[in-house]
Amino acid sequence: MNAHEKPQAINAGALYAMDKKVYPQAVSGRFRRIKWAFMAVALGLYYLLPFVRWSRGVGAPDQAVLVDIPHRRFYFFFIELWPQEVYYFTGLLILAAFTLFLLNAVAGRVWCGYMCPQTVWTDLLFAIERWVEGDRRERMRKDKEKLTLKRVWELAAKHSLWLLVAWWTGGAWVLYFYDAPTLVRELVTFQAGPTAYIWIGILTLTTYSLAGHMREQVCVYMCPWPRIQAALTDEWALNVTYRGDRGEPRVSAKKAVALRLQGKPAGDCIDCRQCIAVCPTGVDIRQGSQLGCIQCGLCIDACDHVMREIGRPTGLIAYDNDLNAARRKQGLPDVYKLVRPRTVLYVALIVLVGGIMTYALVNKKFTGVNVLHDRNPLAVQMSDGSTRNGYSVRLLNKYGDARRFRLHVEGLEGARLQIAGEPAADRPEITVEPDQTLELRLLITAPADVAPLEARDIVVVAEDEETGVFARAKDHFFPR
Incomplete structure (x- = not known):
């Protein structure tokens, strides 16, 4: 460094984008409906499963799923596990890992976009935010305006609903460790033990902060999976992809029509930025594969809607693999290969581990x-x-x-x-x-x-x- 040069300060905002708030816009379409379905199933199971009953005979707990710590048991419907049988939990973890690897080999971070708890609860709190404050433009406008009594009421309502969801999330978790109807009654009458209230408080705080405030920062900065999955993917994996060979050069819809009439190149992308507006992490998918993209497909829904409006074919943004972009430039048809050595290996390992666990359960000794x-x-x-x-x-x-x-x-x-x-x-x-x-x-x-x-x-x-x-x-x- 030259003696007369001053060292440049590091821009902390570039490393941690706390000052950049993301305002996801509502969108409708096929992938949005899939996400709603996953959310409904996941939340329904999580919140209601503790109340499902399963008869095990006289003297045994009748809660279908129960972690009975005082008696050192784990119950899952007809399955009963003792502490000595921890190898079953090891098998479940191995199955979960191989399933995650398989999902990544097939469709990249599809787990992150649809099934991850952070995604599910963040999506729920996003829906509450839109219901209370309005869609993207309204929220952006209200955040720039001065506080009014109405605005204070909206913020109070939103955060109260967030806390209610977070509280019930923490409360539902505790119900898996004690008879659910009994614990609910004790919680309401303040007769439950301090441990229950402490854990509900901890989980309420974490849900409220992670899903309500940190949101995309958890996916970009805290979660290790985006770093790990990059080492597990290959050129055949389907990822949400902007098809630049078709979208470039970007021009307005009117100019694109004029250029095509003149026989000049014009891309289908009209730079409407709807793909960015609907993204829950604020990613511009047109810049290629990025750490912040959770492969949720909402940008596909937004882009397809715009393409239909301007009379162009849908699929400008789509689930695609890395090979097809090069093939389209050469005039070759798209190719997809779901069954390949990597996916066959993962399926075989899942079947093997699942078979071993099933055999062990069937031949379990009491x-x-x-x-x-x-x-x-x-x-x-x-x-x-x-x-x-x-x-x-x-x-x-x-x-x-x-x-x-x-x-x-x-x-x-x-x-x-x-x-x-x-x-x-x-x-x-x-x-x-x-x-x-x-x-x-x-x-x-x-x-x-x-x-x-x-x-x-x-x-x-x-x-x-x-x-x-x-x-x-x-x-x-x-x-x-």
Whole structure:
């Protein structure tokens, strides 16, 4: 740097566009209807699912979806998971990741544009804002004018409705962790525990701030997915694309007609900027693929409407892949390839993981036994020459009623079993209460004539007397 040159200050506004407010305009069309449908389904499921009932028998909770932290259970309709079965949640996360990769391979950031919670709730708050304050031009005009009593009333109404939505969002989340009708009654009568109010407050604040105020900044600056998906996409992925080969050069509608009559080139884009006006992140799609584009397709609806108005073919902005722009310049037809190695691989992985989880659920056991050999001493020689080993045994009963188990040992003929505090027996019995684990001390004695001379593998078997189902656990029997 020259000694006489002054260092240039960094423009913070260029790095973080907090001073640039986006005013999305209302639009109608195919993709807007799809977004309304996704919003209705997503919000309907989220808000109403805690109130759906599912009978599980006497003494069991009847809420269809419930995270029962006090009893360490997760219920999802007919599925019941224990903390030991965390691998199911791992499988769900893997399935979600591969599904996201597949969506990206097919249509780029389609998850961001239609299904992401940030998009869904931001869309809802946008709709409230338009209903209270009016559409884009009205909101822009009102923000420039001085405050009036009417304007204060509009702002108060909007933010009150935003807070109401945010509060119910936080409240609905808490309902997944406690019986929903009971918790609603306790919340209304101020009898709920402080934890419920604290979490509702936290989630109310985050929903209100992220969906109501930060909006597109979350997608552009906070979310890591736009950075990640760029490494996962390819030239075949469908992305919202401005077809510059058809749209350029940009001229007004009247001038375009005149130029075409003269045989001169004229693009279909009339620079009406409607694609920018309707974009929830304020992106100009005509500048190409950008970090802020969430692939929602609203610019397609806006552009198609304009094309119909001026009598030009629709599809100037459309879901397209990177290959077709070059092909159109060469006069070649568009090509699309949905089935390709990348998508086949993702589908295969989804089917594989889903199949493994389904198999595990179908063959899930509701009883179990775990055995842990004593560390010291490993074995004790009794006065009659027999050898005794001690074990800690944990029996698991996932049923909603008490179960009686009969214990025996495989791999050590003539062994006698003794539960601490009870007489020895060939097949001692033990009762485990519903939804409980029971830990006991088990002594296994091998008579002198069959006591092994070296360590031997044995299997402790717990037989459910009602169902006849066996639970097994392998361990060792050590000689003295």
